[in-house]
């Protein structure tokens with residue numbers, strides 16, 4: 016019996032997950048515990064793809080900035096005086112010191128080591144006592160800018176710089192979600208942060224199936240949105256969209272089964288009735304409802320941990336309506352408790368079971384875990400032979 020965890024996937028395990036959906040199995044143990052695979056995922060799934068770093072509403076005013084870490088890349092997100100958004104490395108061009116931490120509003124980033132200073136667009140503004148240095152051109156010196164795209168208000172970075180444009184990848188998703196006008200939604204609160212002690216895929220996989228309504232959400236989602244009514248709308252190798260199916264109770268047209276907030280006015284009747292969960296691979300998770308969009312952003316921190324930020328995006332009219340203050344508070348608390356009381360305990364138990372030497376790849380529910388199967392194929396294709404011994 017092995018006493019250490021598998022660091023690699025065997026060809027037999029890989030073959031099991033690559034079978035057609037009706038015959039396929041889940042990912043093997045190494046996918047959830049191996050630091051070798053964690054590093055391969057960082058390179059092949061995150062750094063070479065588009066990764067969500069923030070929502071535009073987190074930088075409402077010129078001068079606002081926000082630090083974001085993507086694996087070993089400390090980044091700085093700013094809004095300049097022309098209202099343009101910049102995303103750059105925050106390692107100083109003199110000796111690498113991080114020129115900012117946290118978030119705030121500023122005109123200038125002054126490096127704490129030798130006081131080089133940078134503007135909101137990353138250009139070097141001043142470098143003291145550098146005038147006798149040969150061939151040092153201050154004007155051409157700037158914090159390294161990253162390739163970014165803003166899609167529906169979500170800011171993405173592609174660190175490798177060579178991914179297919181994000182808008183092209185998300186054309187189909189754009190059509191499905193057009194009526195939500197997500198770029199106009201604003202957060203109802205400060206993001207809630209969680210240091211999740213399990214592999215990032217256990218969390219993201221829960222946005223690929225509503226099968227777990229039968230267990231984790233038996234009291235919350237299952238009565239209104241039974242697992243058996245869920246169905247995949249689209250799954251493309253870049254993202255997936257899963258519908259919960261129409262609400263079962265006549266009054267329960269909100270995702271939480273009844274707490275009334277105004278609907279997003281541009282939605283059709285059918286769109287109001289069927290919540291969806293969306294996963295833009297690899298790190299943006301959205302719960303699409305009639306009156307709000309739940310926004311989950313995750314970043315893996317090790318094979319068995321990830322950072323998670325939760326927010327609730329709502330129409331500005333809703334968030335600014337004083338009469339709705341209590342209803343919004345109730346909704347946000349409800350959404351938080353679904354994560355903390357329903358999902359988190361099963362995620363933790365799942366990780367503990369997967370770590371067991373007795374864990375074996377189990378079978379998938381057909382067709383309810385189709386999106387999960389699609390994601391597993393993408394995972395295996397992208398990682399290729401790097402995960403094999």
Ligand code: FES
Nearest residue numbers: 107109110126129
């Ligand atoms: S490291 Fe930034 S000024 Fe020296």
Ligand SMILES: [Fe+2]
Nearest residue numbers: 221227231358
């Ligand atoms: Fe869940």
